[in-house]
Ligand code: KG4
């Protein structure tokens with residue numbers, strides 16, 4: 001049988017990305033044009049600037065992805081694209097581009113859910129990984145505990161009630177003066193701090209063992225800093241970073257391991273930007289080792305937004321028969 005080669009496009013937030021993926025798990029190219037430097041000036045992603053930058057970059061990024069993969073559009077079998085969730089103006093650029101190429105080349109169009117993409121990033125380097133497994137998706141916009149029942153079949157068993165985990169990292173980083181994006185900076189600074197120095201609250205929801213809340217720990221960090229400033233005391237940025245990071249990772253590990261136990265699955269994966277956090281990885285590895293559960297995680301480049309993961313998800317959707325029509329639209333609050 002013929003091998004399936006997919007051109008995938010991702011533009012849901014602040015990365016313009018394109019990738020060529022063969023037979024689901026072989027990444028022929030993975031090109032990412034990041035807008036971080038642009039949005040840094042504003043301390044976060046500015047939606048309209050993101051859309052405008054996507055439209056400027058997208059053709060160039062696709063051209064590069066094809067060139068790097070050593071293929072032309074004539075060798076592509078389907079176009080995969082993120083159509084939600086995300087920033088509507090940003091999504092529209094990728095969706096319109098994907099539709100134009102699919103229409104011009106007479107190719108099938110496969111819309112992909114961004115979170116399904118993040119989860120699928122685990123298939124790239126873990127050739128043995130197959131559903132069922134539990135996956136914790138932690139990014140700037142999402143904190144979901146997902147039961148992956150099969151390719152394309154998901155059950156969300158837990159979610160954040162307020163801030164996403166990455167959002168909490170970004171807000172705390174801003175409060176202690178580290179700049180945007182905060183996650184990687186807190187990760188790095190924490191290595192010089194004491195995670196036991198300050199006890200920040202860990203929220204557990206009484207009505208759901210799998211839901212999360214990160215606004216309390218974020219407020220506690222802000223209160224701690226204010227308190228120090230009012231008393232004229234100095235504080236250690238590194239201790240705050242390490243203690244905050246511990247409060248967040250402890251809850252993520254506890255809830256995730258509860259889910260692993262409840263569903264009796266021996267495989268657990270993490271995904272999303274925060275999944276590249278070194279303390280979270282170490283803590284998850286240790287917890288999984290204790291239980292005899294195999295722990296999967298993508299390399300950092302496949303944790304943050306990229307199109308390779310969208311190509312992987314598109315492949316399994318393609319095999320399952322998913323085809324979108326010319327009326328495919330961006331869906332900012334798309335459900336998994
Ligand atoms: O998956 P992603 O690129 O975008 C979304 O879909 O949201 O995730 C970006 C988020 C940001 O909040 C960033 O601060 C966080 O992931 N992040 C990290 C680390 N690297 C990225 N958070 C903690 N530790 C890291 N090493």
Ligand code: ZN
Pocket residue numbers: 114118139140272273304305
């Ligand atoms: Zn993402």
